[in-house]
Each structure stands twice: as C-alpha cells, then as structure tokens.
Amino acid sequence: MxxxxxxxxxxxxxxxxxxxxxxxxxxxxxxxxxxxxxxxxxxxxxxxxxxxxxxxxxxxxxxxxxxxxxxxxSNTAAHDHACCSRCKAIIDLSPQQQESPQQPHALARWHIDREQRIWSGLCPNCAKQ
Ligand SMILES: [Zn+2]
Ligand SMILES: [Zn+2]
CATH class of the missing domain: 1.10.10.10 (Winged helix-like DNA-binding domain superfamily/Winged helix DNA-binding domain)
Structure with a gap:
C-alpha cells in the first residue's frame, strides 16, 4: 500500500x-x-x-x-464529522446522512471541490448525564 x-x-x-x-x-x-x-x-x-x-x-x-x-x-472519502464536546468522541457522517449542501450565494462563481462540516455538541451518552 x-x-x-x-x-x-x-x-x-x-x-x-x-x-x-x-x-x-x-x-x-x-x-x-x-x-x-x-x-x-x-x-x-x-x-x-x-x-x-x-x-x-x-x-x-x-x-x-x-x-x-x-x-x-484514515477514511479518505468525503464526509462530515460530529464531535462530542465532552468526551471528544468523533463520528463519521456518511454522505447519505447529509442534506445536499446549498452553495452559499457568495460562492456562486466559485468551483467548489470540497465542503466539510463539523457538527459539535453532546453525544447521546454525555447528554444523558
Ligand atoms: Zn460524549
Ligand atoms: Zn472521519
């Protein structure tokens, strides 16, 4: 490899x-x-x-x-992430789970080849506590 x-x-x-x-x-x-x-x-x-x-x-x-x-x-496919602000767990969001992103108006004349979002908050385990 x-x-x-x-x-x-x-x-x-x-x-x-x-x-x-x-x-x-x-x-x-x-x-x-x-x-x-x-x-x-x-x-x-x-x-x-x-x-x-x-x-x-x-x-x-x-x-x-x-x-x-x-x-x-080591997952090199395009995907978003969610990160728990308490336990720092990071999970992958596969493209099927994403809403198709709206290209911001200010970028109308850009050719965007990568768009990645990071969602942060509490994971279900941490939210329970
Ligand atoms: Zn957590
Ligand atoms: Zn990832």
Missing part, C-alpha cells in the same frame, strides 16, 4: 500504517506517538508528524481541525 502511493517503506512508516490504515479511524499525532512508543521506543513525535503529513500528501489520510487540534482520518 505504501509503495503504491509512492512512499518508500521504512519501519516507522510501516508501524504507523499498521496502526491506523487497516480500518477507518481518527487519530492525533499524540495518540499515535503514545501508542507506538511502547513498541518503538526510538520513535519521536517529530517522526510521527512527518509520517502523518507524508501519508496525507500521498492520499492515504485526510486531515481536519477540531477545536485547534489536528485530526488525521
């Missing part, structure tokens, strides 16, 4: 890929670092940042921001 995306295979890239690419998930660089540090004590936060950035440029991940935190997403 790395090679088909033009990336040379290194032990660090393999470790990051094995952690986040097999199934759709949302991670921050810090989460990846804390998980891999146990099995790869030599890995640095900087390497994780670089690797995630390379994966993003190669189309293996997409990136978005929630409350100033960069989140990397």
């Amino acid at each position: 790395l090679r088909s995306h033009g990336l040379r295979v290194t032990p660090q890239r393999l470790a990051v890929a094995a952690l986040i690419l097999p199934k759709p998930m949302h991670v921050t660089a810090r989460m990846v670092y804390q998980t891999l540090r146990e099995t790869h004590p030599a890995i640095s936060m900087n390497t994780i940042y670089l690797t995630l950035g390379q994966f993003e440029s190669s189309g293996l991940l997409q990136r978005f921001e929630i409350n100033g935190t960069t989140v990397f997403d």
Whole structure:
C-alpha cells in the first residue's frame, strides 16, 4: 500500500500504517506517538508528524481541525464529522446522512471541490448525564 502511493517503506512508516490504515479511524499525532512508543521506543513525535503529513500528501489520510487540534482520518472519502464536546468522541457522517449542501450565494462563481462540516455538541451518552 505504501509503495503504491509512492512512499518508500521504512519501519516507522510501516508501524504507523499498521496502526491506523487497516480500518477507518481518527487519530492525533499524540495518540499515535503514545501508542507506538511502547513498541518503538526510538520513535519521536517529530517522526510521527512527518509520517502523518507524508501519508496525507500521498492520499492515504485526510486531515481536519477540531477545536485547534489536528485530526488525521484514515477514511479518505468525503464526509462530515460530529464531535462530542465532552468526551471528544468523533463520528463519521456518511454522505447519505447529509442534506445536499446549498452553495452559499457568495460562492456562486466559485468551483467548489470540497465542503466539510463539523457538527459539535453532546453525544447521546454525555447528554444523558
Ligand atoms: Zn460524549
Ligand atoms: Zn472521519
């Protein structure tokens, strides 16, 4: 998979890929670092940042921001997110669940190729408490 995306295979890239690419998930660089540090004590936060950035440029991940935190997403299809402001859970909203977005009037002459919304609030669990 790395090679088909033009990336040379290194032990660090393999470790990051094995952690986040097999199934759709949302991670921050810090989460990846804390998980891999146990099995790869030599890995640095900087390497994780670089690797995630390379994966993003190669189309293996997409990136978005929630409350100033960069989140990397191994689901690269276009989709919206909902984020719980209490437990920080992030869920994917598949395109079928979205209302088709109205292009704002001010963008009438733009060619929009990406539109992504982040819904925030309390998830059902947190809302119960
Ligand atoms: Zn919650
Ligand atoms: Zn997502």
